[in-house]
Amino acid sequence: MATKYDDDVIAWANEQAALLRAGKFAALDIEHIADEVEDVGKSEQRELESRMALLLAHLLKWTFQPERRGSSWETTIRNQRKAVAMRLQKTPSLKADLGESEWWDVAWGDAVYQAERETGLKDLPGTCPWSVEQIMDAGFLPE
Numbered sequence: 001m002a003t004k005y006d007d008d009v010i011a012w013a014n015e016q017a018a019l020l021r022a023g024k025f026a027a028l029d030i031e032h033i034a035d036e037v038e039d040v041g042k043s044e045q046r047e048l049e050s051r052m053a054l055l056l057a058h059l060l061k062w063t064f065q066p067e068r069r070g071s072s073w074e075t076t077i078r079n080q081r082k083a084v085a086m087r088l089q090k091t092p093s094l095k096a097d098l099g100e101s102e103w104w105d106v107a108w109g110d111a112v113y114q115a116e117r118e119t120g121l122k123d124l125p126g127t128c129p130w131s132v133e134q135i136m137d138a139g140f141l142p143e
Helices: 009-021 030-064 071-090 092-099 101-119 132-136
Strands: none
Touching: 009 030, 030 071, 030 092, 030 101, 030 132, 071 092, 071 132, 092 101
16 A cells, blocks of 8 residues: 555655656655755755855854853864855755755854854844855964
């Protein structure tokens, strides 16, 4: 008996994979498969945005709380730069997001929210003061 997408998405996915491998294309749930394929791309975009926001939040903290700078923040900055670079290398089409102002607005907004929540800082910049090149430069730490 066919598993319904809304009843058990994991069982449904396994069933759809088996149908694909068996070449039973007429039995496939095409509409939901298309939705799931699109969601994979959205998931990759969310991952990039999340990592960039964390990187930016730590660059903000580094900038606006110099008295609290430490190896932990520096390690997070380094690790997130590597994670962003790896994500862009594995999924080159994500580089287009870095050129979209709406994407930056969301990533920057998330970063500011996180930095404010963690530090109590207020009145952080409304837009990112650093270029993508600076953000990704392993030797760059704002002063």
